[in-house]
Amino acid sequence: MTKADIIESVYEKVGFSKKDSAEIVELVFDTVKETLERGDKIKISGFGNFQVRHKKARIGRNPQTGKEIEISARRVLTFRPSQVLKSALNNDQPAPSGAGEQGAVPSSSSGTETK
Numbered sequence: 001m002t003k004a005d006i007i008e009s010v011y012e013k014v015g016f017s018k019k020d021s022a023e024i025v026e027l028v029f030d031t032v033k034e035t036l037e038r039g040d041k042i043k044i045s046g047f048g049n050f051q052v053r054h055k056k057a058r059i060g061r062n063p064q065t066g067k068e069i070e071i072s073a074r075r076v077l078t079f080r081p082s083q084v085l086k087s088a089l090n091n092d093q094p095a096p097s098g099a100g101e102q103g104a105v106p107s108s109s110s111g112t113e114t115k
Helices: 003-014 019-035 083-090
Strands: 040-042 048-055 058-061 068-071 076-082
Touching: 003 019, 019 040, 019 048, 076 083
Parallel strands: none
Antiparallel strands: 040 048, 048 076, 058 068
């Protein structure tokens, strides 16, 4: 889904003009971006949490040459989905049948009884 798709969805569902829908979406994204740039956490109930984490500088390895290089310190964005979002994503997918049962021996009839 692209930003244009989100604008179109807001336009269809809310009934604002496309221009107003675009401005609203841009304002929301700008607010999220500014908040994260400040290092603040964003919690959206029923959706999840966005948080900026600080990673220290570390030594890495170039996979092609094997040469050690320093990876600079940086900030990374993490997202943790809420339980509501997780369950909404997983309700449509039934658990695989027989998961974890393959190769299991029932305890009541193991065939190794001693007398």
